[in-house]
Amino acid sequence: MFARAEASRAAAVHITDPNALAAPRKRRLLVTVYDLIPLHQGPAGETRGYRRYLRKLQSAHTLFAISKSTADDLVATLGVPPDRVVVARPGVDIPPITGSAPTQARGKYFLYVGSPDPHKNLAVLLDAVKLRPQLAEKLVITGNWPEPVVSALRSQVEADPLLRGRVDHLGFVTRDELLSLFRSSTAVVLPSLFEGFGLPVAEAMAAGAAVVHSRLPVLEEVSAGCALTFEPASAEELAACLTRVSSDDTLRRDLITRGRLRAESLTWAEALDKTLQAYRKALRGDGRD
DSSP, X not given: OHHHXXXXXXXXXXXXXXXXXXXXXXXXXXXXXXXXXXXXXXXXGOSHHHHHHHHHHHHOSEEEESSHHHHHHHHHHHOOOGGGEEEOOOOOOOOOSSSSOOOOTTXXXXXXXXXXXXXXXXXXXXXXXXXXXXXXXXXXXXXXXXXXXXXXHHHHHHHOTTTTTSEEEEEOOOHHHXXXXXXXXXXXXXXXXXOSSOHHXXXXXXXXXXXXXXOOHHHHHHHTTOSEEEOTTOHHHHHHHHHHHHHOHHHHHHHHHHHHHHHHTOOSHHHHHHHHHHHHHHHHTOSOO
C-alpha cells in the first residue's frame, strides 16, 4: 500500500484494512477504524506492531469510526481531536422475508454467530445455558473456527453433563443458511465484552430474529431498545433473558417486529454521505495537514 500510494498522484489515500495501514508521504491519510479492542486486552495491545499501528492512526488526517462508541474511544484513549473523527456506521442489507425459508428440523435453539476470541465472551453464554437445563433450546454456534478450538469446545461440552447434547458447532455456513438459522432461532445471542459495531445484531434484526445482547453502549447503539440486554459478566442475568424469550412468544414476536423496523434504518446512505464529505474536505486541504 505504501508503494502504491507513493506511485500515485492522488492527494489523499483511504486505507480500510488495518493490516495494510501505510503512511504515505505528502498524501493526506484517511483510515477506517473498526475498534481498539486489542488496546483494552492487555498484552494483545502492547505488541510493537500494534503500537506502530496506533501511532499511524494518531497521525492520520481523518479517522472513520464505524460507531459512536469507537469514535469516543479514539478521542478518550488515543487523544485524537474530535474534529478528525467521522462516525460512518456500516449499513445492513434487508433480506426479503420470503426466500431462505426457515426450517424447524433442528428443533428449538439459541444462535451464536462469531469467533471464539475472548472478547466475544462465549463462556458466559455456556454458563447461562447450564443454569437453565429445563429449557428446550440447544445452543447452536456458527463460525469458521480453527480445528483445535472446535475440538476443545467439543471436549468441554462432552465432559459437562449440563452441556452434553445441548451445544452444536456448525462451522462455516453460507449466507442463505445463516438467514435460515437466524429466522428459525428462538433468539440470536451476542454476549460480547467489547465490540466495534456489533454486525450480528444488525443482521439478525434485519433477517427477522429476536436478539439478546450484552449491555454495551455500542450494541445498544445498534439495537436501539429492540433487544433484551444483560450485564456481560452475569450468566444469571443472561439466563433470565433466555428464559423470557423462550417462554413468552408475544415478547419474541414484538422483538422481531421492532428489530426489523430498526434494521431498516441502518442503511449505507449516511456512511456514504459522510465519507464523500470527508474526501472533499481532504482534497480541498481543509483541516489538519
